[in-house]
Amino acid sequence: xxxxxxxxxxxxxxxxxxxxDVFQFKIRFxxxxxxxxxxxxxxxxxxxxxxxxxxxxxxxxxLPNGTYDVKLVEDRKEYKxxxxxxxxxxxxxxxxxx
Numbered sequence: 001x002x003x004x005x006x007x008x009x010x011x012x013x014x015x016x017x018x019x020x021d022v023f024q025f026k027i028r029f030x031x032x033x034x035x036x037x038x039x040x041x042x043x044x045x046x047x048x049x050x051x052x053x054x055x056x057x058x059x060x061x062x063l064p065n066g067t068y069d070v071k072l073v074e075d076r077k078e079y080k081x082x083x084x085x086x087x088x089x090x091x092x093x094x095x096x097x098x
Contacts, residue, residue, distance in 0.1 A: 018062045019087030025057045025072055025096050027079060036096055039074035061085055072096050 025036040035057035043049045046063060053059045053072070061068075063085045072079040079096035 019065050019085050020060050020062045021083075021085045021087065021089065022058060022060050022091050023083055024091055024093045025053055025059070025079075025081060026093060027096055027098075033095065036072055036074055036079065039072040039079070042071045042073075043068050044071060045069065058091070070096075 025039065025041075026033040027036050028034075035055070036053055037055045037057055039053045039057070041049075041051045041053060041059055041061075043061075043063065045068060049061070049063060051059050051061075061070075061083065065085055065087055067082060067084045070081050070083055072081065077098070079098055081094045081096040083092070083094055
């Protein structure tokens with residue numbers, strides 16, 4: 001019985017484990033790209049996630065592997081992007097669109 005319980009617990013933890021990928025969000029500005037600094041970041045499909053980018057537009061998303069639509073709000077302007085969380089822990093640059 002203990003082995004079955006332990007196996008179930010390990011399986012549950014493995015299925016629910018979140019990855020942590022780092023993204024840098026940018027927007028098109030003046031013919032180039034600008035960092036999306038201090039934007040509030042939400043993931044509509046995961047209402048428990050809420051964060052803020054740093055001064056360079058970077059944020060670590062700790063979510064289960066998968067593809068997510070992300071909403072970013074900075075200075076009352078809303079942007080959207082799609083990101084893929086895979087757990088490879090490399091910086092991914094993403095251009096958000098209005």
